[in-house]
Amino acid sequence: MPDEPFENLKQDVSVRERQSSGGINNGDYQHWLSRLQSLKESMIERNRQLSELDDLFKHLEFNRSLNNYEGPKTSRYEAVNLLCKEVRSVYKDSEVDWSLVYNAGCTIDDTVLPEHVTEPNDLDRLISGTFRSFLMALPTPPTIITIARSSDDDYTPGENVDQIQVDVLDQLREHLGSEIDIKLTYQENEEQV
Numbered sequence: 316m317p318d319e320p321f322e323n324l325k326q327d328v329s330v331r332e333r334q335s336s337g338g339i340n341n342g343d344y345q346h347w348l349s350r351l352q353s354l355k356e357s358m359i360e361r362n363r364q365l366s367e368l369d370d371l372f373k374h375l376e377f378n379r380s381l382n383n384y385e386g387p388k389t390s391r392y393e394a395v396n397l398l399c400k401e402v403r404s405v406y407k408d409s410e411v412d413w414s415l416v417y418n419a420g421c422t423i424d425d426t427v428l429p430e431h432v433t434e435p436n437d438l439d440r441l442i443s444g445t446f447r448s449f450l451m452a453l454p455t456p457p458t459i460i461t462i463a464r465s466s467d468d469d470y471t472p473g474e475n476v477d478q479i480q481v482d483v484l485d486q487l488r489e490h491l492g493s494e495i496d497i498k499l500t501y502q503e504n505e506e507q508v
Contacts, residue, residue, distance in 0.1 A: 347452045364391065365421065371395045372417035379408055432472055442482040450490040460487065464501055 368391060374384050381396050402411055433441070462483065465471040471479065487495060 343448055344452070347449070367391050368395070368417060368420070372413050375399060375413040433475065435478075438475065438479060438482070442479070442486060446483065447486050447490070450486060456491055466501075 367386065367389065370386050371381070371384070371392060372395070374381060374386075375395070378384075381392070381399060384392070386392070398416075402416070462480075464476055464480065466473060466476045484497060
């Protein structure tokens with residue numbers, strides 16, 4: 316199924332080939348399969364969540380209320396219904412664009428991120444070990460890779476951003492070849508400001 320991109324991963328990855336080339340041992344392979352299965356389950360649940368929210372907000376946009384909503388009355392329904400009441404207590408119905416509310420809600424979190432500075436040796440272990448193993452476990456090279464530096468919002472500490480970028484790009488070059496086309500769009504954006 317196209318909705319489940321990892322469905323055939325187990326069949327596509329050849330453990331013996333990776334083991335014989337020294338790329339990955341069976342324990343690592345099993346670990347990554349377990350992690351990918353968890354990722355798959357999370358993606359499926361996130362798709363269900365977004366689909367339900369999309370249905371709820373489309374209903375709100377076209378009907379201006381959740382009356383006569385025929386979908387399941389889940390906790391998400393209750394949360395959106397409460398949100399609808401709160402928004403209406405402040406704005407006139409004609410002023411509310413429910414599709415805009417939905418789209419904004421899909422892009423922001425209302426929780427504070429925990430403070431954690433990763434030590435340089437841990438960064439090296441994560442990039443040279445975990446990330447490298449991940450790249451080696453891929454059944455085929457990726458077509459495109461997008462990396463968020465997360466430096467403007469201070470998610471990634473400023474003192475680590477450049478080194479993480481250099482190390483990640485080095486691993487990508489090592490695994491995918493030095494001829495990969497790298498675009499540093501953040502630099503283009505900084506030049507335009």
